[in-house]
Amino acid sequence: MFRVPQLRALQVELSSGVGLIIFESLLMVGSILGALAIDSWSNDKEVAALVAHSSKAFQQEIKHNSQWVESSNPYQHGIRSIVQEMQAGTIPFQADEFRQMLGGAQKVVLRQSTWDTVVGTGVLAEMDFELVSALSLTYSLQRRLQVSYNDGLTDLIRNSYILGDNKNAILFDALRYLNNIIEAEAELTEAYLQVGEMLK
Numbered sequence: 001m002f003r004v005p006q007l008r009a010l011q012v013e014l015s016s017g018v019g020l021i022i023f024e025s026l027l028m029v030g031s032i033l034g035a036l037a038i039d040s041w042s043n044d045k046e047v048a049a050l051v052a053h054s055s056k057a058f059q060q061e062i063k064h065n066s067q068w069v070e071s072s073n074p075y076q077h078g079i080r081s082i083v084q085e086m087q088a089g090t091i092p093f094q095a096d097e098f099r100q101m102l103g104g105a106q107k108v109v110l111r112q113s114t115w116d117t118v119v120g121t122g123v124l125a126e127m128d129f130e131l132v133s134a135l136s137l138t139y140s141l142q143r144r145l146q147v148s149y150n151d152g153l154t155d156l157i158r159n160s161y162i163l164g165d166n167k168n169a170i171l172f173d174a175l176r177y178l179n180n181i182i183e184a185e186a187e188l189t190e191a192y193l194q195v196g197e198m199l200k
Contacts, residue, residue, distance in 0.1 A: 066192040080178040
């Protein structure tokens, strides 16, 4: 049996051992929490840098694409005016010359590498929701314009061969195509302006 002094000595020994264990445990927990906080801060800083870099890349890409669309617009309006004059009979219509004129149109190649990269790396999930929504709409409109322009032009030229010298049908198709392109370019230009403001 323990005597009272021995019991007290054992209690002191145990309590000092338990205290030491608790103290060491608290130190370990504190160290782990500190490391996690530093890691989280570092990750947040890294993500913020990626978002800032992506925003800058979007600005450059959208500026480039916007300039292309802006330069294309007068050409589309000019071709449409010629088609309208051909319909009115003020400019003579020659099917072969008309096909050559259409064939000289430059294909649309708008950049979207920043969008693809940001989607692929997951940075998009860290960006502002409103901005992501605007970017998504812009790149969707951009893809639609490219498909309408490039595929539509190919179809228009191919159909003009099928239609032969049927002036009215060829010009009707051409006018419909050009109206669609001009409308799509106007819509995309508006989207570029809006998203450009958001990226500033």
